[in-house]
Amino acid sequence: MNPIELEWKHLKKDELSGQMFDDELDLAYAVIDGIQARGEKGNYRTERFKFYSNQTA
Template sequence: HFEYALAQGGFKSASYVQVMDWIAEKASVTLAQTGRLTVVVQDNGSAHTSRLAQQQWLKWQAQGLFLFWLPPYCSEMNRIEEQWHQLKTHEIAGRMFEHEVDLADAIIEGMQARSSRGNYSLERFIFNSS
């Protein structure tokens, strides 16, 4: 199973909190149904460690979502980097995009193709545009 969020433009703390709230809601269901915790492994990106995000950590833990921090500057340990590398190398290599939305569509299509070939489920967080 692979979950991701795709944001056009910048990805700031508020967007990160929206995504993590979505994951925390799912973690809450998992905890209630199975007793299992959900762990998200992430780097030390500024959105991940912002004051806004830090204010949510205890709430997320109460929902069964725990954060595990990678050491700084260890991209080789960050599994998402592997996924983005494969996506860029195989699904969108050599393509040029005139508009941001075209790139977003290519990423979505590439993620769907990878999940089909890898036989895993895929879920994308969709930001509320209001």
């Protein structure tokens, strides 16, 4: 298992387990919060990247 997969596994187990989400946006915010919490616990910096698309919805 590569390091990203391992982090995702821990994020799901430690931060997201047992929660229900009304929609994808709620899930996205929970993932963001979980990553920040894991960074604080592990004493490492996290940074959020926004990817923009030229496509219109």
